[in-house]
Structures are given as C-alpha cells and as structure tokens.
Amino acid sequence: MNTRGRHLLVEYTGCDASVLDDLKRIEALMNQAAKAARTNIVASVFQPFEPQGVTGVVVVEESHLSIHTWPEHGYAAVDFFTCGDAIPEMAHRVLSEGLRAEQAEVIFVDRGFSHTGPSMRMRSHSTEHYGERAYQRASDVTDGTEIMTANVVMAAHRS
C-alpha cells in the first residue's frame, strides 16, 4: 500500500456554537467530509463531552479524520490525515462550511515512508478568512465537489 500521506491540521474559529455542540450533525459532517475526500469509511466513533462539545474520529481505509469541539469558544481542532490518492482539502472544504467558521488556520504536512532522510515535511502554515459569501451556497456542498464561493484571504505566516 502507498505510504504517501497528506495531513492537514486545522483550527476552526468563529464557528456556530450550536453546530459544534450537535453530535449527530458533527458526525454527519465528518462522514460527509470523508466521502468528499474520496476515502472509504471503516468506522465512525463520536462521543459528547460534558457539559458541552463533541469528540470523534472517522477511521478510513486511507487513515483517519478527527474532530474535537469547544462550543464555548466557537472552536474546533480537526485533523484530516489521508494516504494514497485521497484529497483531504475536500474534507476541509466541507468542514469550513459546515461549521460556519469565520477563520481556519491550516498546517499541511507531507508524510510517508522514505528510504532517505526525513519523511515529514511541513508544506505550509496559513490562515484562511471566510467572508459572508462563504455560506450563501453551503447547502450546495453535498459531496465536496462544489467549489466554495467564499472570499478567502490566504495569509501565510511563519510558524
């Protein structure tokens, strides 16, 4: 099996607190994100936090997608780690819209076995700001194939 991995670490902020605290909706979004990334779902485990929040993982044949939410901060920490030919960027697109995030901070790491030297490489660390238009067509994003119409401002910064 191909060991090449692409791992997105994402911090979503300014999210809709009611979405972040809705276990069924979060689980549905994460499964939708897994499909959009072209992965094959193996298992889906989601649990509520007390007094609020959700933690969960979608295990896929191509690795995993995880989410941990803090509704009180409008914040979610999410990972999309996929191997082979999956497209984690599509999962990110589904989540940024589904959580109605105002901003996403994204670290992109290449992973995978290498016979020579280090196998991980940080490709980018950026912040995306979404304008109001980002959510006008949120309902269109059913399988991640719809291109998000957000006014996205990319602001690369040093980590």
Place this chain on the structure above:
Amino acid sequence: MNTRGRHLLVEYTGCDASVLDDLKRIEALMNQAAKAARTNIVASVFQPFEPQGVTGVVVVEESHLSIHTWPEHGYAAVDFFTCGDAIPEMAHRVLSEGLRAEQAEVIFVDRGFSHTGPSMRMRSHSTEHYGERAYQRASDVTDGTEIMTANVVMAAHRS
C-alpha cells in the same frame, strides 16, 4: 474545558514487522500508551489492512491517539494529540519501545484556542535514533513511568 493541546506527529521506522502486523498487540500498545499519557480512554477502534498492516484510533477524553502501520516497510505513522494536562511524550515512549523502532521522526505542534493570532505553533521537528540498549528494558515499560534507557541521538533539522 481547557483547549490547550499538544500534538506529536511521529513516523516510526525500522520497526519489527511482526509487531506492526499484529492487530491485538498494536491495540494493546496504543491503549497502554494512552494510559501512560494520563488520558481517559473513551473508545478503541482497530482494523486489519489487507494484505497486511493495521489502522486504529484510541479516542480519549483528551482528544485521540492514532496509528497506521505498513509492516512491509517497517513503518508506522502515529499521532498523539492530547488536550489539558495529558503527557503525549509518555505515549511516544511506549510506542517507540513497543514497536522496537530504530528511529522516530517527531513533529511537535502546540494547539489550542487563542484570542490573538495563530493558535498552532510548531515547536520542534527532530529525529531520534535508538541504540540497542533501548530495548533491554522494554519489559519494564508497563505504564510509561519508566524512563527509557535508549541511547537517543537528537538531530534537529529544518522542515
């Protein structure tokens, strides 16, 4: 709940292929690692890959620990993401010994909600080489409190 997160992305290489292909042993190691990191286990999901390898996640109250193995390459891609006061380094210690890895490449990322500026910060990217002595006391590592006696060479490099 405290959003402060500490995330270790680890690539283990030169591992014992028979361990990497042993689902029960990998699941036991990951659960042992979760306990060593002082986390509270919520769920444990592990699946075999065909023709070989294991994929799995331990969901913990403090986030998650995941592993994906490629026995044919002696390689495992592992994540230890913990929030609050958990100690992911202890989980790393259990895995590096349990997989009998020759080398670990580790990226350490601070995560967590911040009102000001980016919330993720890459603290380090290093490679650890384990000498033979690393495994002489492997049986002592039962709960992660044992300090590993490996001859560890840290070699920081730019990512």
